Amino acid sequence: MVVDDSVVIRGMISRWLDALPDMQVVARCRDGQDAVNTISRVAVDVVILDIEMPVMDGLTALPQLLAAAPKTKILMASTLTRRNASISIKALTLGATDYVPKPEATKDGHASAEFQQELVDKIRAVASKRKPASAAPRRVFAAERTSIAEGRRPLASLTSPVAPALVFQKASTVVPRVLAVGSSTGGPKALFDFFGKVSPALDKIPTVITQHMPPTFTAILAEHISSCSNRTCVEGADGMKLEAGKIYVSPGGKHMLFDKNGTEIVIRLDDGAPVNFCKPAVDPMLDSLLGHYGPAVLVCILTGMGHDGRDGSKRVQQQGGTILAQDEATSVVWGMPGAVAQAGICHKVLPLVELPDTASRLIKGGRA
Numbered sequence: 001m002v003v004d005d006s007v008v009i010r011g012m013i014s015r016w017l018d019a020l021p022d023m024q025v026v027a028r029c030r031d032g033q034d035a036v037n038t039i040s041r042v043a044v045d046v047v048i049l050d051i052e053m054p055v056m057d058g059l060t061a062l063p064q065l066l067a068a069a070p071k072t073k074i075l076m077a078s079t080l081t082r083r084n085a086s087i088s089i090k091a092l093t094l095g096a097t098d099y100v101p102k103p104e105a106t107k108d109g110h111a112s113a114e115f116q117q118e119l120v121d122k123i124r125a126v127a128s129k130r131k132p133a134s135a136a137p138r139r140v141f142a143a144e145r146t147s148i149a150e151g152r153r154p155l156a157s158l159t160s161p162v163a164p165a166l167v168f169q170k171a172s173t174v175v176p177r178v179l180a181v182g183s184s185t186g187g188p189k190a191l192f193d194f195f196g197k198v199s200p201a202l203d204k205i206p207t208v209i210t211q212h213m214p215p216t217f218t219a220i221l222a223e224h225i226s227s228c229s230n231r232t233c234v235e236g237a238d239g240m241k242l243e244a245g246k247i248y249v250s251p252g253g254k255h256m257l258f259d260k261n262g263t264e265i266v267i268r269l270d271d272g273a274p275v276n277f278c279k280p281a282v283d284p285m286l287d288s289l290l291g292h293y294g295p296a297v298l299v300c301i302l303t304g305m306g307h308d309g310r311d312g313s314k315r316v317q318q319q320g321g322t323i324l325a326q327d328e329a330t331s332v333v334w335g336m337p338g339a340v341a342q343a344g345i346c347h348k349v350l351p352l353v354e355l356p357d358t359a360s361r362l363i364k365g366g367r368a
Contacts, residue, residue: 001027001042003035003058004050004077013048016116023123032061039068045127048100048119051078051087059087059094066095073097073126075119079104085217089224092188097126097332101214125185125305125333167344172322175365176298177205178242180289182282184212184304186332188221190352192228194302195247197356199229201363206242206265208249208256208289210282212304215252222249240267250280257288265292276308282336286312295320298362300355303331307339317345322362325349 002017002025004010014025027042029035033056035047047065051058058076065074076091076099078084088099100119103112179202183190191211211221219235225247226233233247234240236256242248242265250256255270268288275281282301286309289297297316301309303326313323323346325337330352341349348358 001025001029001035001039001044001047003029003032003047003053003061005031005053006050009050013119016120017123020120023120032056032058032064035061036064036068039065039072044069044072046123047072047074048077048123049074049096051076051084051091059091062091062094062096075100075122075126077102080214080216082216082220085220089188089217089220093192093224098122098185099217101217121305122185125335128333166341166346166349168349169317169323169345169347171347171362172295172298172320174295174320176322176363177296178289178293179205179207179298179300179359179363180282180286181207181209181300181302182211182285182304182309182336183209183302184278184306184308184333184336186303187211188224190302190326190332191221191225193352194300194356194359195225195229195233198359199231201360202229202231202247203245205244205363207247208236208242208285209247210250210256210280210285212278212280212308213252218249218252222247225249236267236269238267238269242266250285253279255280255284257284258292260292276306278306278308282309283312286316290316290319290321293321297321298324298359300324300326300359301337301340302326302352302355303333304336305333306335309336310339310343313340314343314345322347324355324358324362326355327351 002010002013010028014028017023017025026044027038029038031053049058062074074096076088076096078088079102100122103115213221222233222235231245231247235251236248255272257268257270258265259268275283286299299313299316299321301313317323323340325341325346327349328334328338331337340346350358
């Protein structure tokens with residue numbers, strides 16, 4: 001279901017999706033009220049929901065759509081303004097699955113290939129959670145195939161009829177001195193849940209986060225994490241010192257790296273090329289941390305598409321650090337956490353609700 005007050009945008013997105021062999025647009029709605037009236041009559045897997053609409057806006061329609069069709073996945077669509085970023089992240093706390101930032105050009109019926117690709121990838125990724133477990137085999141991540149838009153980005157994963165057994169590693173013998181968290185699709189809500197519970201253990205170490213997000217969104221994300229964790233969380237800035245008890249989010253459009261300034265570790269923002277098709281990316285953050293903290297790095301990989309964080313986590317584990325990952329059942333997309341899990345480098349692979357307690361125990365020096 002495509003919900004947008006612009007007939008041009010409804011038509012454009014519908015043409016994209018109807019041209020694909022694995023998708024069908026079954027409803028096109030002009031506002032939130034139209035969507036609420038329609039969803040009970042049409043079987044819908046995914047809703048693309050605009051935020052700013054007359055009659056009923058997207059945020060108002062969201063809970064009503066979920067009440068009428070609880071298993072439907074909802075992608076919020078909004079232009080890159082601070083107000084819309086704030087609304088999109090609030091929507092994630094109310095049950096939306098993810099968001100898709102719309103470029104300004106969509107107002108005129110034109111959009112970048114990157115926007116088209118991201119929209120299609122996210123629909124495929126979140127729709128896969130609607131399928132019964134018996135209908136879809138477990139994923140493997142050793143290979144990827146490119147999707148549309150001339151191979152600019154990979155699909156979330158391939159499938160395999162064989163689900164390999166997971167291999168686990170012992171935790172580091174060194175007490176963590178930094179916590180590094182990576183996430184993507186479905187990540188904001190997972191981050192809120194994780195930091196709401198792990199926060200009391202973070203007094204003595206800094207925490208760094210890379211969530212795949214565009215500029216503007218990351219600043220709003222930091223504000224929400226600060227609120228749910230009841231501690232300072234900020235968007236990382238060049239030269240900012242890492243301090244125990246504080247949380248730093250990689251700013252959209254920049255890789256967050258680290259350098260030494262005397263006895264202090266400081267943030268260095270990097271405007272280089274995307275890594276794993278992402279910017280910011282998790283792998284550069286982990287590699288940079290490793291040079292300063294070695295085996296004292298504790299990594300937690302949450303829900304997300306692709307395999308960003310896998311290679312950096314391998315290097316952390318090889319140098320004695322500890323890797324935790326979210327399990328498949330509680331992930332919106334088991335791409336990133338599945339990649340590290342199936343690489344055999346994790347100490348534990350756990351449901352989201354259990355990750356904070358395990359991370360807290362490790363941070364406090366527990367090893368059992």
